[in-house]
Amino acid sequence: MAGPTSTWQGGRLEITARRSGLRTAVTLLRDGTPVGAASGLGRVRLPLPAGEEPGPTVLVLAPVPGVVARAVLLVPRPTPEAGGDDVPAGVTTALELATAERHPFDPAPGTLAARLRALEDRHPRLWASRHVVLAVGRVLGALLGLAVLLQALVRPLLQWLAGLVPSVDLPAIPWPDVDLPSIPWPDVDWPDLPDVSLPGWLLAVLATAEYWGPVLVAVVLAVREVRRKRRGPAAREGREAPVGEDGVDAHR
Incomplete structure (x- = not known):
């Protein structure tokens, strides 16, 4: 059965998925030729081979093992060089994916996702x-x-639980009477602030x-x-x- 498809730079991208235990094994094809494979739990990320870095990445969401619910092509936006070599590579990759352009794949014909997409387009x-x-x-x-x-x-349950708890008279604890010294705080004559009250409709x-x-x-x-x-x-x-x-x- 055909999987989700998309078009990128004159080539046809297609995704096939199968169940591998609790994980989803995904294969990415370009014009019918496999160009990448990966597996994951719930979500799978496959970098698309490109001549320059960072290149596009295919993100596959599969909440049920072996069943693709959504596939998106993430295309990083061109950003100026910043941060230097002291920025971890993982942080840079996460920022690139978060700000990337999102191009959803077309769902496979006959699936529920395809019917929802048709309703969304109409x-x-x-x-x-x-x-x-x-x-x-x-x-x-x-x-x-x-x-x-x-x-x-909740209310009857709380009343029932309250009836189960016996009433206990706790003895009074003789706390010591400590005479703390008084601190001579300075007496500051603060200016009177205007009395501002919001209108009733705004409070509501x-x-x-x-x-x-x-x-x-x-x-x-x-x-x-x-x-x-x-x-x-x-x-x-x-x-x-x-x-x-x-x-x-x-x-x-």
Whole structure:
């Protein structure tokens, strides 16, 4: 069965995965030729062979051994030289991957991921609204579910546990009376600060921030995702660098 595929610099990338115990063994093919293999638990990283460093890296997420849930091509952005030789290589690699451009692989046809991708392409706003729906659900769950749980389970349980604990009269401990010396602190005449009070509506808004805050963040994420989807065709066209007549990347 074909795996997730992508296109990079005129070549076709494909990922095949199999289960190896609790780990996922992944093979990366370019135009049908294996160019890398690795295994991991939950996530696998395969550097793509390139003529210059740092090169692109394929990140594969497999929460179930042998099943690829998502594959992304990470392309490091050009950054100026900084830090010198005293910066550990691991820190540099982590920063490059964190700031890299992300190009998701196309899921294999017929899979659940492919159907979700089709829904995402046909209805980008509906797909992006999942952030808002999940945020509202979490807030409602916190408001309703927690209150019901406290009233139905926690309160009777605490009352039952309190009845099991015997009442014990602890003896009074004769603490020693220590006469501490008084410190002559300087008497500073501080200026009177203006009495600033926030309006009532602002206090009410701030008091309920834990409820509307997650929803507001979800709305921002949804808007950014829709905008990114609108720029998707132009970004996908830019993923393939022009190739010269001698087969060398023209951008190099």
